[in-house]
């Protein structure tokens with residue numbers, strides 16, 4: 001078995017590191033509360049304080065003075081590195097205090113955690129936690145951690161964290177040892193064969209100082225015969241810890257019923273392959289030290305053996321204190337000669353200081369946790385502990401860095417392991433040779449406990465088995481009864497199944513027929529909707545057909561004087577018809593949404609009747625339309641055949657004018673002279689031109705208007721006829737494909753349809769009436785025009801005859817008058833009878849003597865009014 005402790009060799013001044021000092025002040029325990037002992041500790045924070053790590057002790061009435069702390073009246077303040085109060089839990093301590101050291105340990109540094117303080121202040125609690133927390137194995141969580149109880153201390157947490165960090169790394173070896181120093185005696189807490197007061201010299205632990213195998217002038221401490229157990233899981237480490245704690249010497253004291261009277265060192269040795277070498281394994285060590293209580297002997301009431309024990313304890317701690325003092329003074333002085341005087345550090349004066357030589361002022365990174373009580377009754381021990389702590393804070397260690405740390409060749413390590421294996425093999429064969437199986441006591445106890453537990457379980461199982469057998473018998477008898485019931489029930493179930501099948505069958509049939517009905521109803525509904533839509537469309541179409549009719553009628557009515565009444569009535573009718581159509585639409589919509597299902601049932605039969613009725617009406621309607629068409633054609637023929645002959649009119653007018661002139665000339669007959677002939681000619685031409693022009697304008701205007709009206713009328717009638725024919729065709733196509741609709745409530749629709757048809761009839765009648773009336777009016781106008789034409793023709797004839805008579809008379813007159821021209825006018829007496837005037841000059845002379853004819857003279861008032869009246873009517 002090998003254990004090595006490196007001798008400190010400073011690498012550089014920069015690597016100096018002070019011992020970290022942490023104070024943990026627990027809350028008052030039951031005894032302190034019962035003793036009504038006041039709290040004398042004042043901390044910056046109940047949990048922890050790193051920024052302002054002071055702790056003040058209220059010494060009122062204590063009369064305590066001196067020490068290295070600062071005194072303010074009755075208060076004494078100590079400055080350390082970290083202060084933890086009553087609210088600081090175990091996890092916080094591990095994270096803040098131990099984790100930095102643990103990381104250094106993984107990197108190859110030797111590290112030490114020391115718990116120092118008065119009995120009962122929580123040293124063991126801080127380092128191990130309550131021992132009962134380790135009574136069982138812990139399950140590993142997914143992240144390699146463990147769900148700890150709050151009271152678990154530093155060592156178990158370090159073990160868990162170690163294997164969590166090493167997870168996946170194959171090149172490592174972990175060994176643990178657990179050492180106790182009691183009365184300056186070393187005790188191997190993991191040695192099963194160790195017995196108190198053992199005379200087995202071979203098994204005695206001895207401390208040797210040996211040269212380091214790295215040949216670098218470093219010294220190592222070797223503890224001969226110390227058990228070092230290989231572990232590869234945290235649970236194995238827990239078991240070792242539990243085992244060691246059990247062996248730990250405890251004794252009853254007044255201060256702490258389960259107080260530990262010894263110092264213990266739990267060491268974890270880590271052999272880890274150097275990052276850049278396959279042969280070298282770096283050795284690092286973590287010492288977790290739980291020192292014995294530092295209480296006052298007198299106060300503890302130790303007597304006899306216990307007094308000796310108490311003295312021993314204090315001897316070790318006193319030496320530790322002196323070492324701490326020396327190191328503290330050595331580090332705080334700069335004087336070289338003084339330094340030389342102080343250079344002797346009394347490590348060798350106690351085994352405790354020899355064991356901790358490397359941790360205090362050596363090459364180890366060290367943290368001291370000083371545990372204190374807050375109660376006034378412990379104030380002296382508290383002040384003493386804080387004195388130690390503040391001195392330790394001055395101590396500088398020289399940790400050896402990763403490169404210079406102790407290492408071991410792989411082959412040596414393997415050789416060590418092989419030796420271990422050989423030794424274990426020998427143990428095993430010797431055990432076998434004893435013809436049985438040798439077990440260590442703990443394993444034996446465990447097996448016995450397990451066996452007892454199994455026996456108890458077996459008994460419980462047997463008892464349970466007996467009970468179950470009894471229950472089984474009961475169940476068997478119940479089962480027979482149940483079997484009978486089950487058979488009856490099965491029969492009933494069969495019967496019910498049959499019934500169910502029948503019902504199922506019937507249900508299927510019903511469903512099928514329901515589906516059929518549903519489908520029919522859907523079809524009917526669809527057909528009816530389509531029918532309704534078509535009906536609506538037809539109604540809309542009829543309406544849109546009637547609309548232009550009405551518009552045309554309105555336009556035609558504008559041209560007829562006495563059509564206002566008809567227009568009004570027709571408009572009224574139109575509005576009424578629109579209202580009715582809208583009402584029909586509304587009724588249809590409402591009807592289709594509410595009464596549809598019942599209507600569908602009777603609709604088919606009634607629709608047939610409707611069809612018949614509709615056909616009847618359709619025939620009469622068709623005939624009426626045909627008649628109307630015939631009438632229109634007649635009208636068109638009549639208009640086409642009716643010609644207004646301009647020549648005849650002209651002739652008539654001429655005759656009329658001639659008659660007038662004849663009358664006029666008969667009045668002038670006796671006074672005419674030779675110039676009358678030219679005058680007559682010019683007058684006749686003038687009158688003829690005027691009359692021709694007037695009559696031509698009148699007749700042309702009338703003709704154009706009449707033709708336009710006739711064409712409009714014809715167009716409208718053709719359009720009406722086409723629309724009506726389209727309607728009829730649409731209706732016919734509907735009637736030819738009648739929807740299959742059923743049952744009773746269609747009466748309403750029939751009624752509506754009747755009304756609709758009546759309305760249509762009414763419209764047609766009105767159309768016919770209107771048509772007839774217009775025909776009559778136009779015929780009457782044409783008769784009037786013809787009459788007027790006849791009278792014009794008559795007048796024209798008369799005029800012509802008159803002109804002929806006048807010409808004849810004029811010839812007679814001219815023949816008669818020419819030889820006695822001088823007699824007619826005295827003013828012509830000077831004119832030579834043989835000399836003839838040029839016609840133009842003659843005309844001028846005659847025209848100046850003949851009176852001009854006015855319109856009223858040419859056309860007597862009564863006749864003129866009549867002509868104008870006729871023209872106006874023709875324009876209308």
Ligand SMILES: Nc1ncnc2c1ncn2[C@@H]1O[C@H](COP(=O)(O)OP(=O)(O)OP(=O)(O)O)[C@@H](O)[C@H]1O
Nearest residue numbers: 026118119120121122123124125256259260292293
């Ligand atoms: N910070 C703390 N929080 C809760 N309980 C604590 C704390 N410190 C100590 N205790 C409790 O106080 C009791 C004494 O603690 P512990 O045995 O650890 O004292 P100790 O200093 O190790 O004593 P000794 O020197 O005699 O071994 C234990 O029951 C422990 O659970």
